[in-house]
Amino acid sequence: MFKKVIIAEDIDAINLGIQEVLKDLNIVNFQHSKFCDEAFLKIRKAIQDNDPYDLLISDLSFKTDHREVKISSGDELIQKVREVQPGIKIIAYSVEDKGFRIKSLFDNIGIDAFVLKGLNSIEDLKKAINIISTSDQKFISPEVASSLQEKNNYEIDDVDIQILKHLSAGTSQDEIIEIFKNSNIKPNSKSAVEKRLSKLKDFFKANNTVHLVSITKDMGII
């Protein structure tokens, strides 16, 4: 079982809940941080002190504040923690239920468990901790387990995302082309942008551009 745990979670009420779980599992040595930056510093300090954490439980979205932060999301935090301490076990604990987002956490960032905040998340969290503490198995909440089977959406590249973001910010197609030309971004002709939009609409089964932006916003892509 884990000896030293850190929780990154901004909503204090949830923090309390997680701490109850840890107490239940007889884990007494835990800290929590309400900010990603703080969590990262603690983790790095623990490594230097030769007393590293062996489990990170992290939320994905954090409230933004007046103050400046270096790390603004759980995704980033997890990624940076993996760099400085590859062996640490990581549980993502979030309301996020978009399949491709969860899949990406496992495939690209290498989390060990994903627990969906919800009706049974306390039980799921306990299960997750038990499983990953004794083996290298992964855990995922049953409600979203199917998302791992999703086929890759990764035909969509960075330029596509940029186009979508510009559109949602009120930029017209012509203006986007201008911007691309001025920034020396590779495909910067009217037809290229049109073609990409057409592909995106096809891919996301969108009737028109408004619909496309609406869908991709809902999916959290932009």
Place this chain on the structure above:
Amino acid sequence: MFKKVIIAEDIDAINLGIQEVLKDLNIVNFQHSKFCDEAFLKIRKAIQDNDPYDLLISDLSFKTDHREVKISSGDELIQKVREVQPGIKIIAYSVEDKGFRIKSLFDNIGIDAFVLKGLNSIEDLKKAINIISTSDQKFISPEVASSLQEKNNYEIDDVDIQILKHLSAGTSQDEIIEIFKNSNIKPNSKSAVEKRLSKLKDFFKANNTVHLVSITKDMGII
């Protein structure tokens, strides 16, 4: 101080946190429901049994499930509870931080307190309970207190919302007009819809329709 409290909140970890608060305040008689329907039934039953609740703490957004529900949001729950038990005190406990949404909760539904889930929500919740238990004062978390001063956005009516929703669902203007004609919705001419869209774009400072839908989605209007 309150004698009998009911919590409507779907995320179990948060539920645990709230319960800690109540125990701290020496409130021992509380129940919780993970579904709005269930919470409403409990409240109605308590009235019939002549032992009503005197405080409702409710989240606003609830996860949807495979099962059918009559009441799907905290807004609806609060509204219906107000109808059957006008005297009950109500605290909305949510991450919602859109000013006009919060203002509407106070103005139209008549909540007694709004506590923003976040870094200090436990303390805020305690304060809210203390204040509204001893007086008819309202409480609102300081981070969002300014939202009550917002000027009314209420030049936007139901038809506007419907148009926006249809647009974001990929319906073209012509199709929307068709739908309106078939549903006997009053303004159902091409120019009327165009004029409304133009007003909305003006109001929300949107460059075009895509932008408009993007903005209103971000604001939580649709």
Place this chain on the structure above:
DNA sequence: TCACGGATTATGGTTTTCCGTAAAATATTG
């Protein structure tokens, strides 16, 4: 060097949206 394939760009025509003006219908007021 040349032929080939893929990606990018150019062109033209159709549909949809945008926007102003004006007519018609409906409400309001004296």
Place this chain on the structure above:
DNA sequence: CAATATTTTACGGAAAACCATAATCCGTGA
């Protein structure tokens, strides 16, 4: 009831978006 607003509808031209086709560029391998 007449006169006047206000709202809704109709129309037409301009702009933007949509879509199919063709030309051009560019790297690869024969």
